[in-house]
Structure formats: C-alpha cells, structure tokens
Amino acid sequence: MSIDPGNESRRKVTTKSLLGMKRGGERISALTAYDFLMAGLLDRAGVDVILVGDSVAMVVQGVETTVTVTMEHMLYHAMLVSRGVERALVVGDLPFMSYQVNADEALRNAGRMVKEAHVEAVKIEGGEVLCPTVQRLVEGGIPVMGHLGLTPQSIHKFGSYQVRATSEEEADEIRRDAVALQDAGAFALVLEKIPASLAREVSNSLEIPVIGIGAGAGCDGQILVSHDMLGLYTRFKPRFVRHYAQLGADMQEAFEHFVRDVRSGEFPSADESY
Ligand code: KIV
Numbered sequence: 242m243s244i245d246p247g248n249e250s251r252r253k254v255t256t257k258s259l260l261g262m263k264r265g266g267e268r269i270s271a272l273t274a275y276d277f278l279m280a281g282l283l284d285r286a287g288v289d290v291i292l293v294g295d296s297v298a299m300v301v302q303g304v305e306t307t308v309t310v311t312m313e314h315m316l317y318h319a320m321l322v323s324r325g326v327e328r329a330l331v332v333g334d335l336p337f338m339s340y341q342v343n344a345d346e347a348l349r350n351a352g353r354m355v356k357e358a359h360v361e362a363v364k365i366e367g368g369e370v371l372c373p374t375v376q377r378l379v380e381g382g383i384p385v386m387g388h389l390g391l392t393p394q395s396i397h398k399f400g401s402y403q404v405r406a407t408s409e410e411e412a413d414e415i416r417r418d419a420v421a422l423q424d425a426g427a428f429a430l431v432l433e434k435i436p437a438s439l440a441r442e443v444s445n446s447l448e449i450p451v452i453g454i455g456a457g458a459g460c461d462g463q464i465l466v467s468h469d470m471l472g473l474y475t476r477f478k479p480r481f482v483r484h485y486a487q488l489g490a491d492m493q494e495a496f497e498h499f500v501r502d503v504r505s506g507e508f509p510s511a512d513e514s515y
Contacts, residue, residue, distance in 0.1 A: 254289050254330040256362060256384045256428040262289070262461070263450040269462025271452050272470070275301050275318045279467060280325030288329050290429075290452070292364065292464060293319040295334040295394070299476075300468035307393045310336040312350055319358035332386055333360035337394040340365050344377040351383045364431065366392035368418025372425035379426035387422035389415050390456065391434035402479075404455070406435040419443045419451075431464065432456040434481065455481030 252258070262269055271290035274280040275297045283291050295307040297318050302310075319333040333354045340347035351363045362384035365371060375385045390405045399405075406412045412435075419430060429450045432440045437457020444451040444460045453460030465482060468474035472487040502508035 250287065251328055253328055256330065259289065259330065259429060259450050260448075263448075269450055269452060271462055271464035272467045273464070274322045274325070274467060276321045277325040280322040280331075283467065284326045284329050289462070290464070291322060291326055291329045291331050293322045293331065293333045293358075293360065294466065295336050296466045296468075300466060300474040306396050308337045308396065310334075312336060312339050312353065315339075316353060316358045319354055319360050323359035330362065331360045332362045332364050333358060334364050340371070340374060341367075344374045347374045348377055348381050348383075351378050351385075352381065355383055362386055362428065364388055366394045368414065369421040372421050375422060375425040375427055384428045385426065386429045386431060386452075387419075387427040388431040388433065389418050389422075389435075390432045390440075393433075402434070404434050404436070406439055412436075412439050415439065416443060416446070419447060423447050423449050432460060434479075455479060 259269060269289045270287070271292060272283050272288050273292045273294040273296055274283055275293060280291055293315065295310045295315065297314065298304050298307045298310045301318075302314075315333060315336050319331070323331050335347070335350055335354065339350040347365075354360045354363055363378065364386040365374070366388040368387075368389055375387070378385050391402060393402070396402070406415045415432075415435060422430060427449060429452060430447065431452050431454065432443060433453075434455035437459060440451065440453050440456035441459025444453075450461040452462040452464045454464045466474070469478070469482045470485045471489075472484045473489045473492075475489055478484075499508065
C-alpha cells in the first residue's frame with residue numbers, strides 16, 4: 242500500500258510530524274486497534290496514532306487486567322494492525338514484564354515488535370526508574386512513548402483504577418517523571434486519569450506531545466480505547482469515555498434478527514440462493 246504524496250491530509254504520520262503538530266497547536270487524535278479491519282477503518286478516518294494497546298486483555302481476551310498479556314499476544318495483534326495501516330503512526334504496547342527486568346531484555350522485546358510486527362514505536366508504563374531503558378531503546382533506533390498517571394500494568398501495586406495524582410506529592414512525582422522521560426528521549430507521553438489542571442500544566446511544560454485519556458482538554462491530543470468509544474465494551478464505563486456509537490447493541494440486534502430469520506425460514510431468500 243502507498244500513500245498519495247500530493248495529499249497533505251494523507252501524509253504519513255511520524256514521530257517528527259507529531260512534534261510538528263504540537264508546535265503548530267494541532268491536536269493529535271489517537272485510538273486503539275487490535276486487528277486489520279479496525280485498524281483500516283481508523284486509518285481511513287484520519288486517526289493520527291493507532292495504539293495496539295495491552296487493553297486487548299479486557300476488550301478482546303475478556304480478562305480483568307492487562308498483566309497476563311504476553312509478548313506473543315502483542316506481536317500477533319500488532320502484526321494484524323500494521324497490515325491495515327497506511328498513514329497513522331502505529332505504536333505497540335510492550336506487555337507487563339517484557340521491559341521491567343532490564344534494558345537488554347526491553348531492547349530485545351521492543352526489537353521484536355518492530356521487526357516481526359512492524360510497529361513504528363513502543364509504549365511503556367513508568368517514570369524515572371525506566372529512563373535508562375528508554376535511552377537504550379531510543380539509541381537502538383526504537384521510538385518510545387511514555388505512560389504516566391494510571392498505569393494499568395501496576396494494578397496490583399495500586400489496588401484500584403482510581404484517579405491518580407490527587408495529592409501534591411504524587412503530582413510532583415508526575416511532573417518529575419514527565420521531564421525525565423522527555424530528557425531520556427521519549428517522543429510522546431500518555432497521561433491517564435489525572436486531574437485536568439495537572440495534565441494541562443505538564444503538557445504546557447513539555448516539548449513532546451502529551452496524549453491524554455481521562456486527563457482533560459489541556460493535553461496535546463486525546464486517546465480512547467476504540468471498543469469503549471464504540472459502545473462495544475460495556476462491562477464498565479469510566480467517566481472519561483464518550484460513546485460515539487452503540488455498536489454493541491446494534492450488533493446484538495443484528496445477531497438476534499439473523500437467529501429469528503433462520504428459525505422462521507426467512508433467510509435465505511431465493512435471491513440469496515443458487
Ligand atoms: O492499552 C491501552 O489501550 C492503553 C491506552 C488506554 C492508553 O494503554
């Protein structure tokens with residue numbers, strides 16, 4: 242697949258062009274995908290960043306947390322997504338324990354995401370303590386997106402998915418971690434479920450783009466889990482999710498209609514037969 246170079250709005254998104262968007266005051270749109278079909282729809286809609294999130298655990302695999310996702314799962318889903326994308330920047334989540342042990346292991350795993358699944362960048366959760374790893378990946382030629390605030394891979398450490406950084410101490414930690422990640426070479430940062438005022442302050446203080454999820458309107462861009470915003474995943478709905486469609490209900494109705502038609506003999510008709 243190739244992109245029409247004369248069509249500005251279809252120009253390939255890169256880590257550099259995202260930086261340019263921030264400098265030019267252009268907001269960045271980001272959504273998650275886990276397969277070819279959804280990735281193609283997002284890409285053709287003009288989404289700038291497509292994240293192959295480890296949220297695949299909840300919305301595709303049907304488990305309660307992201308901690309059980311493996312490298313093999315992420316490689317598989319990232320490969321499917323990359324096949325469907327021409328324009329957007331494809332970022333792959335590194336799963337829990339694929340980058341925390343040491344920088345060598347992180348580089349090996351991030352390298353697999355790029356070589357085998359064709360992502361263009363990886364995302365990791367955590368602050369200052371991961372900066373040597375970020376540096377290592379960036380020196381190895383792999384762009385890194387940071388992720389601070391609510392970091393779902395640490396659910397067992399925090400014990401809940403509540404809003405983070407409501408204390409001044411935790412807010413200060415986020416401020417420090419954000420600068421440290423930028424200095425280590427991260428090209429962008431996700432801030433999840435923190436007060437809007439803090440997210441705006443961090444976004445304004447950094448050169449790199451800050452993409453918010455549940456972090457208010459002051460970020461340089463916004464990301465949501467596609468299955469949430471489409472009304473496909475409805476086990477719970479955080480306050481920051483806006484439903485842009487009710488596809489779950491529509492699909493349920495279509496399936497029930499099919500079952501009725503098969504039972505009644507309405508389907509198939511003569512026109513649908515040979
Ligand atoms: O896994 C994911 O979908 C994410 C987003 C919520 C940012 O990390």
